[in-house]
Amino acid sequence: MKTQVAIIGGGPSGLLLSQLLNRAGVATVILERSSRDHVLSRIRAGVLEAGTVALLREAGVGARMDREGLPHDGCFVSDDDLMIRIDFKALTGSTVTVYGQTEVTTDLYAAQDAMGTTILHEVSDVVIHDADSNAPFVTFTHDGAPARLDCAYVAGCDGFHGVSRKTIPADKRQEFEKVYPFGWLGVLSRTPPANDELIYANSANGFALASMRNAALSRYYVQVPLTDRVEDWSDERFWAKLQSCLPSDVAGTMVTGPSIEKSIAPLRSFVNEPLRWGRLFLVGDAAHIVPPTGAKGLNLAASDVFYLYHGLVDALTKGDATGIDAYSARALARIWKAMRFSWQMTMMLHRFDGEDAYAAQMRKATLLHLSQSETARRDLAENYIGLPY
Numbered sequence: 088m089k090t091q092v093a094i095i096g097g098g099p100s101g102l103l104l105s106q107l108l109n110r111a112g113v114a115t116v117i118l119e120r121s122s123r124d125h126v127l128s129r130i131r132a133g134v135l136e137a138g139t140v141a142l143l144r145e146a147g148v149g150a151r152m153d154r155e156g157l158p159h160d161g162c163f164v165s166d167d168d169l170m171i172r173i174d175f176k177a178l179t180g181s182t183v184t185v186y187g188q189t190e191v192t193t194d195l196y197a198a199q200d201a202m203g204t205t206i207l208h209e210v211s212d213v214v215i216h217d218a219d220s221n222a223p224f225v226t227f228t229h230d231g232a233p234a235r236l237d238c239a240y241v242a243g244c245d246g247f248h249g250v251s252r253k254t255i256p257a258d259k260r261q262e263f264e265k266v267y268p269f270g271w272l273g274v275l276s277r278t279p280p281a282n283d284e285l286i287y288a289n290s291a292n293g294f295a296l297a298s299m300r301n302a303a304l305s306r307y308y309v310q311v312p313l314t315d316r317v318e319d320w321s322d323e324r325f326w327a328k329l330q331s332c333l334p335s336d337v338a339g340t341m342v343t344g345p346s347i348e349k350s351i352a353p354l355r356s357f358v359n360e361p362l363r364w365g366r367l368f369l370v371g372d373a374a375h376i377v378p379p380t381g382a383k384g385l386n387l388a389a390s391d392v393f394y395l396y397h398g399l400v401d402a403l404t405k406g407d408a409t410g411i412d413a414y415s416a417r418a419l420a421r422i423w424k425a426m427r428f429s430w431q432m433t434m435m436l437h438r439f440d441g442e443d444a445y446a447a448q449m450r451k452a453t454l455l456h457l458s459q460s461e462t463a464r465r466d467l468a469e470n471y472i473g474l475p476y
C-alpha cells in the first residue's frame with residue numbers, strides 16, 4: 088500500500104488530522120490497534136476550548152456539536168463552602184463547550200466514512216521504518232497477514248503507550264515527567280448534573296470535580312490513592328466521598344443514582360522533546376500528557392493537529408517545508424504553557440498524602456486570593472478557555 092501520510096492511531100488526534108488532510112486533498116491511511124467499538128467506548132475528556140470548536144467546524148464535523156454541545160460561560164472553583172465563580176465570558180469574552188470526547192470521535196468516524204478514507208482497525212506489530220530517510224514506511228499485521236505501507240510522512244498519533252515516540256532514538260529526544268501520587272476515580276451516571284456549571288472542588292477531604300455530558304448525564308471525579316482499584320469503590324462509597332468534597336449546598340441537593348461507567352486514571356505530566364524526527368511527527372498524547380485538572384489533554388491534541396495539518400498541506404501541495412520545520416517548536420511553546428496551567432490547577436486543588444499543614448494553608452490562601460482578585464480569576468479564565476494558537 089502507498090499513501091501520502093501514514094497515521095498511527097485512530098483516536099481523536101489521528102482522526103482529526105486525517106479528516107483535515109483529506110479535505111485539503113492529501114491522502115492518508117490510519118492504522119489503529121483497537122476495534123472501533125473499543126475506541127468509542129473510552130469515556131475521557133469533556134470540555135472543548137473555543138479553538139478546538141473552531142477546528143472541528145473547519146474539519147466539517149461541527150453540526151452535531153453545535154446542536155448538542157453545551158456552551159459554558161463560566162465554571163466554579165470551591166474551597167469547602169466558598170464558591171468562586173470564574174466568569175469566562177466577562178473576563179475573556181470567550182466560552183468553552185461541554186461535548187464529550189466520545190461524541191467528537193463518533194462524529195469524526197462518521198465524516199471519515201462519508202469521505203471513504205482508509206482506516207484499518209485491529210492492526211498489530213506496527214513498526215515505523217526509515218523515518219529519518221526520504222522514504223519512510225510502516226510494517227504491520229492486519230487480518231493475520233503481514234502488510235507494508237509506504238508514505239511521505241508518518242504522524243504518530245498513537246497515545247502515551249504507542250510505538251511512535253519510542254521509534255525516535257533515545258539520544259535524539261528528551262523526556263520530562265512528573266507523576267502525581269494520586270489518581271482520579273471517574274463515574275458517569277444517568278442523573279441531572281449537580282450544578283449548571285462545572286465545579287472544581289478543594290476540600291479537607293480532597294479534590295472532586297462535578298462535570299456533565301448533558302442535562303440528564305453527569306460526570307463526576309474524586310481523587311483517590313494510586314493503590315485503589317475500581318472494585319474498592321461501590322456506588323454508595325463513591326457518592327459519599329463526592330458529597331463530602333463538594334460545597335454542602337450542592338452536596339445536599341444533588342441527585343445520585345447507579346453508575347454506568349467507573350474508571351481510575353493516574354495523574355501525570357509528561358513531555359517528549361522534540362516532536363519530530365526526520366519524517367515522523369508526534370501528535371497529542373503520544374508526545375505529552377497533562378493531568379486532567381485543566382481540561383487540556385484533548386485540546387492540546389487539537390492544537391498540535393492544527394499546526395501539523397497546515398505544515399503537511401504546505402509541504403505536500405506547495406513544496407513549502409516551513410510549517411513542518413516549525414511544527415515542533417510552535418506546538419511545544421503552547422504545550423508547555425498548558426503543562427504549567429494543568430500543574431498549577433492540580434497543586435491548587437489536591438491534597439497530597441503526608442503533606443504538612445503549611446501546604447494546606449497555601450491552597451486555602453491561593454483560593455481566597457482567587458475569590459478576591461479579578462486579576463487572578465482572569466488569569467485562570469484565559470488559560471482555561473485556551474491560549475491562542
Ligand code: RFL
Nearest residue numbers: 096098099100120131132245246249352371372382384385
Ligand atoms: P489517544 O486517545 O490515546 O488515542 C491513541 C490511539 O492510538 C491507538 N494506538 C495504536 N494504534 C496502532 N498501533 C499502536 N502501536 C498503537 N498504540 C496505541 C490507541 O488504541 C488509540 O486509539 O490519544 P490522542 O488521539 O492523542 O487523544 C488524546 C486524548 O485522548 C487525551 O488527551 C485525553 O483523553 C486525556 N484525558 C482527558 N483529557 C481531558 O481533557 N479531560 C479528561 O477528563 C480526560 N480523561 C484522559 C482521560 C486520558 C486518559 N488516558 C489516556 C489514560 C482519561 C484517561 C483514562
Ligand code: PHB
Nearest residue numbers: 132133298379380381382
Ligand atoms: C469531564 O467532563 O470529563 C472533565 C471536565 C473537566 C476536566 C476534566 C474532565 O478538567
